[in-house]
Amino acid sequence: MTTVESGTGAGPLLRGWRERRRISQLELALRAGSSARHISFIETGRSRPSAEMILRLAEHLDVPVRERNALLLAAGYAPRYAETSLDDPAMGALREGMERLLQGYEPYPAVVVDGTYTVLAANRGIAMLLEGLPEHLLTPPLNAMRITLHPEGLSSRIRNLREWRGHLLTQMEREIALARSQPLRELYDEVAAYPLPEIPEIPEITKIPEITKITETGAGPEDREDPTPYPYFALPLQIEHNSRVLSFVSSISTFNTPLDVTVAELAIETFLPADPATAKYLQSLTP
Structure with missing residues (x-):
């Protein structure tokens, strides 16, 4: 697996949201149907999560929609949510x-x-x-x-x-x-x-x-x-x-x-x- 430099990629961002919500890796894993080991690998950059996994974790961490796009971009994926002007x-x-x-x-x-x-x-x-x-x-x-x-x-x-x-x-x-x-x-x-x-x-x-x-x-x-x-x-x-x-x-x-x-x-x-x-x-x- 490719190791992502500390502080870059979606992993550290997800860890920041998890810590902000005061949820353990195990609790997040249980909510998202994953394992604490997998969550740890994602946060440290040892594993590159899929776009679907990022969105699943973001949902359980109550990450705002705008920041979900930022997570996807940090992981190398295209944003999932549009930002449409009210005048459109x-x-x-x-x-x-x-x-x-x-x-x-x-x-x-x-x-x-x-x-x-x-x-x-x-x-x-x-x-x-x-x-x-x-x-x-x-x-x-x-x-x-x-x-x-x-x-x-x-x-x-x-x-x-x-x-x-x-x-x-x-x-x-x-x-x-x-x-x-x-x-x-x-x-x-x-x-x-x-x-x-x-x-x-x-x-x-x-x-x-x-x-x-x-x-x-x-x-x-x-x-x-x-x-x-x-x-x-x-x-x-x-x-x-x-x-x-x-x-x-x-x-x-x-x-x-x-x-x-x-x-x-x-x-x-x-x-x-x-x-x-x-x-x-x-x-x-x-x-």
């Missing part, structure tokens, strides 16, 4: 589906981003939240993390900024650990260094009024509901808009078993009203 006619059905999803979610905010949080599409709910931001933050390509955490961006409007900022940075740290993306690492270093803006106290009169109860006959309001804080079921994004504080919880969706690098890195984030007052206010803006 072949992506027409995907674009149409995402547009319908975004529009159907209105008046609530929803956005589509790629692997480095570049905004690819957004609905009018997102546009509403971005009203009044400086032009330099809204010049394409827009970046969701920059817009959110920049001192001149949404951060000055986010009432629980420290908690929400911590959530976003932790989310990016997890993605960097999983994908080993240098562009994402550079973005993280940039936004983590942004200073925290001074956030003034919000006068009580600017908060969303509590929803009043209506009698069954519709004759008029009864006593106001209990003014205690709403029991959020997840960390909310609390953001000021037009002298009101809106509360959202976010959900991120990705595509199952992607066969294209572009599709694999797409994420659709939707923002669900976290309390009745926010939902009522957004619905009042709908024509």
Whole structure:
């Protein structure tokens, strides 16, 4: 067998992914239907794995699609996964589906981003939240993390900024650990260094009024509901808009078993009203 120089070829890359996932050679071998000896030979370069074996190991190591192509190239094989632009006619059905999803979610905010949080599409709910931001933050390509955490961006409007900022940075740290993306690492270093803006106290009169109860006959309001804080079921994004504080919880969706690098890195984030007052206010803006 030909010995591959240390640090080159697919073997060391596979070993790096295995160690990152904290899986032993034996455990990986059992998952992939191989032997620990064979895995060792692959990692040290004593054995050249087939393209199918590389993809099988990559699947069990949860290697991102983009990095699976890199593994194949390192082993001397052609990439298996295409990277198709969203503007390509072949992506027409995907674009149409995402547009319908975004529009159907209105008046609530929803956005589509790629692997480095570049905004690819957004609905009018997102546009509403971005009203009044400086032009330099809204010049394409827009970046969701920059817009959110920049001192001149949404951060000055986010009432629980420290908690929400911590959530976003932790989310990016997890993605960097999983994908080993240098562009994402550079973005993280940039936004983590942004200073925290001074956030003034919000006068009580600017908060969303509590929803009043209506009698069954519709004759008029009864006593106001209990003014205690709403029991959020997840960390909310609390953001000021037009002298009101809106509360959202976010959900991120990705595509199952992607066969294209572009599709694999797409994420659709939707923002669900976290309390009745926010939902009522957004619905009042709908024509």
